[in-house]
Amino acid sequence: MSQRTMFDKIWDAHVVRDEPGEVPVIYIDRHLTHEATSPQAFAGLRARKLPVHRTDATIAVIDHNVPTVPGRRMIDVVDAASVTCIETMEENARDFGVTLFDMKDEYQGIVHVIGPELGISLPGMTVVCGDSHTSTHGALGIFAIGIGTSEVEHVLATQCLQQQKPKTMNIRVEGTLAPGVTAKDVALAIIRKFGTNVGSNHVIEFSGSAIRSLSIEGRMTLCNMAIEAGARAGMVAPDEVTIEYVKGRPYAPQGELFDLAAANWRELASDPGAQFDAVLDIDVDDLVPQVAWGTDPGMVADITGTVPDPAAESDSVTRQAYERALEYMGLTPGQKIQDIDIQTVFIGSCTNSRLEDLREAAGYVEGRHVAPHVRAIVVPGSMQVSRQAEEEGLAKIFREAGFEWREAGCSMCIAMNGDRLSAGERCASTSNRNFEGRQGRGGRTHLVSPIMAAAAAVAGHFVDVRNL
Ligand SMILES: CC(C)[C@H](C(=O)O)[C@@H](O)C(=O)O
Numbered sequence: 001m002s003q004r005t006m007f008d009k010i011w012d013a014h015v016v017r018d019e020p021g022e023v024p025v026i027y028i029d030r031h032l033t034h035e036a037t038s039p040q041a042f043a044g045l046r047a048r049k050l051p052v053h054r055t056d057a058t059i060a061v062i063d064h065n066v067p068t069v070p071g072r073r074m075i076d077v078v079d080a081a082s083v084t085c086i087e088t089m090e091e092n093a094r095d096f097g098v099t100l101f102d103m104k105d106e107y108q109g110i111v112h113v114i115g116p117e118l119g120i121s122l123p124g125m126t127v128v129c130g131d132s133h134t135s136t137h138g139a140l141g142i143f144a145i146g147i148g149t150s151e152v153e154h155v156l157a158t159q160c161l162q163q164q165k166p167k168t169m170n171i172r173v174e175g176t177l178a179p180g181v182t183a184k185d186v187a188l189a190i191i192r193k194f195g196t197n198v199g200s201n202h203v204i205e206f207s208g209s210a211i212r213s214l215s216i217e218g219r220m221t222l223c224n225m226a227i228e229a230g231a232r233a234g235m236v237a238p239d240e241v242t243i244e245y246v247k248g249r250p251y252a253p254q255g256e257l258f259d260l261a262a263a264n265w266r267e268l269a270s271d272p273g274a275q276f277d278a279v280l281d282i283d284v285d286d287l288v289p290q291v292a293w294g295t296d297p298g299m300v301a302d303i304t305g306t307v308p309d310p311a312a313e314s315d316s317v318t319r320q321a322y323e324r325a326l327e328y329m330g331l332t333p334g335q336k337i338q339d340i341d342i343q344t345v346f347i348g349s350c351t352n353s354r355l356e357d358l359r360e361a362a363g364y365v366e367g368r369h370v371a372p373h374v375r376a377i378v379v380p381g382s383m384q385v386s387r388q389a390e391e392e393g394l395a396k397i398f399r400e401a402g403f404e405w406r407e408a409g410c411s412m413c414i415a416m417n418g419d420r421l422s423a424g425e426r427c428a429s430t431s432n433r434n435f436e437g438r439q440g441r442g443g444r445t446h447l448v449s450p451i452m453a454a455a456a457a458v459a460g461h462f463v464d465v466r467n468l
């Protein structure tokens, strides 16, 4: 057989039907559902009197609408719509026999954090969720995509999905990251360089020496943000780091079955010489910490740089977008990034709320204190991350430094659960989207890495963590 990419191998293994003139149908190995995008899908099943076809391959979790205040209870849920979402998810999981990680569950967390963490998402699989950042799971060598609510219904009923075959793109990331420069900076640098649309209709495979030396957590950060580069999905080929990561996780195969699976996973990487539809290169040897200054994840500058001057842009569309972004963000052209004061820090979201992220941030915070005028919160991606962080003493470090230590959930990434910015409030955030109003109406979001967010919390403005 000819040389195939990793994506081709996974696709070929999952095609159920592929007839000329029809949209192909693929088999789905894991279906993750959450309270924000599944109610109508389950309602559709009820109306048609259909069961969930594979309850053993479907899970449900409550993450978007949950409050994150310590010791949270239903009474802490912020609005009636959220109460309905949560109660509906509980009822649907019960009625349809789907495993639910509810607000009190020891494994509760953001869907894209708990999937890999529990070994529910495994290399070589197809994974879907009614959520765009499903691409996160691709870090393990998975074809993982976000789907719409009508597709959620379809997958619940059939375990299959109609899907146009995407094109393939290889982004080769070469070089060695300097201390203080992280996967988040690589993600922001890629979107800055190639644009928020570069991945459109493509599955991006991230390859190269810089990717090989990233932990699984770092690879997840990168694949998470493939969506902000417009891609259908992001992927990294499984290697020994991946196999080690998966080993022993509660839902992963154990013993002999694990060894059999791992042998399979070792065959998944793209064959040498496999053809991609597009190939892009980026070198990260000289990469410095990145800070998003604008209102999309491509509007990014070096920490050593300045806010751009729209007048210097020759393209009128870019110029207008920059002008509008600067106005919304309350910034002036030429202003030094390090002179931007922040009022709020959010360390969390499916981009950067895993143990390694918290370790990096806590490593910086230890022995220091949050600036007096800054409100800083840490929201672990899952209750398991939270427990591990408690055990390791990270939670204590954050608390002593003046951070609020919260329960797991999407939190301030999306502002639909009580955690939000007020108008004009400026936030250093480890999340993935800085759109207008994303963290609350009028709120101003600067995307950064966890260590950059931690340093901004302490200084009250952005600082270059390489100098500290
Ligand atoms: C609520 C959900 C549909 C949404 C998504 O699909 O991504 C959310 O998770 C987000 O990050 O904007």
Ligand code: SF4
Residues within 6 Å of the ligand: 064, 110, 111, 112, 131, 133, 349, 350, 351, 409, 410, 413, 414, 431, 432
């Ligand atoms: S943490 Fe943010 S990006 Fe991730 S699933 Fe939740 S809302 Fe979406």
